[in-house]
């Protein structure tokens with residue numbers, strides 16, 4: 001549950017051709033803060049030079065007005081980060097900017113490459129020196145090494161060598177480029193504000209500006225924005241589209257639109273399907289705020305059980321408590337949530353949540369709900385058990401740490417101390433999502449659309 005969350009990966013925002021590019025990017029990142037809270041960064045281009053500021057911390061802490069003023073230029077890309085590869089240091093913050101023979105190039109990445117060990121060891125043997133421990137730097141190296149002339153051709157040559165998940169924004173002095181990998185693992189969409197094209201991980205970033213969502217960037221599509229013109233190319237890389245289903249279950253904001261669908265609507269359907277698959281004899285249904293609020297409304301509507309606010313979340317928990325690390329996560333529960341005794345006392349309660357990761361937090365939260373006087377606690381989860389790690393840019397713990405990799409549902413129920421426990425089935429989840437295409441569900445099923453490679457370039461998992 002909430003405090004032992006599977007962590008988001010990263011957020012991207014970019015805009016081209018607007019005199020307030022840095023400020024608008026700051027606002028866009030602000031709306032996307034939920035996707036990464038460890039660091040934030042913005043690079044701008046004034047057509048001749050690029051300017052960068054990045055630091056560890058939340059968007060609001062990193063960008064003071066005087067710092068934004070220094071980021072001059074009409075094009076910008078920005079990034080917020082939760083580390084999935086590479087540790088938490090200033091060096092590993094994004095965007096990364098390098099100088100090479102054609103000028104400067106900056107990159108912001110959401111996702112994870114699956115052939116990093118192979119590429120990195122090959123490139124180190126060939127003399128490359130890496131400044132960071134991030135897989136993102138590999139894309140920069142490969143782009144800079146290319147002998148092609150046009151920036152987009154260099155990027156294509158680099159991407160032909162990498163595998164895995166990459167939604168990317170790249171900025172040079174003269175162009176802004178957006179790319180989504182052929183599997184489309186992570187979302188990326190196109191919008192417009194006062195005539196300026198914008199690109200963002202989720203459409204809620206356009207709303208904060210009063211901008212307009214235009215469409216998704218297609219899996220395998222590259223957009224090049226240069227001198228006020230926008231060109232769309234299809235990457236010459238094979239692959240079939242398998243976007244991440246967990247974006248609907250948990251990561252994305254309900255007021256966003258991803259993969260062309262409204263997250264709010266999908267999440268309500270998840271709750272409805274869950275109520276059909278796992279009904280409960282109960283007096284009230286409560287959510288673990290905020291990420292399961294919308295699905296809980298769906299559960300309440302379908303089941304006819306009254307929706308109540310039984311847990312209050314403290315939204316002002318400082319950064320200390322959202323940094324990674326087990327030691328700190330263990331303190332999260334009481335700091336983040338407080339049960340409402342007047343709502344819970346003597347009630348049979350359904351608790352709707354979006355995941356059980358290690359199980360330790362669920363156990364504490366259920367204990368708190370019981371201490372507040374609940375007569376029964378029935379836990380309902382809006383997706384199947386998460387039993388497998390993610391290789392595509394989401395920080396899911398190792399299999400050993402995932403409770404569902406070594407306990408069955410009844411054993412998990414017993415461990416967390418619930419009276420009953422029901423997970424939405426894989427079929428139920430996919431049917432509720434209702435997207436007319438294949439999706440990645442590897443963390444539930446172990447079926448990896450793009451298996452990771454080892455140092456020698458061999459697949460680690462069987463296809």
Ligand code: SF4
Nearest residue numbers: 244390392440442443
């Ligand atoms: S493994 Fe899970 S979290 Fe990772 S991309 Fe696939 S569905 Fe999303």
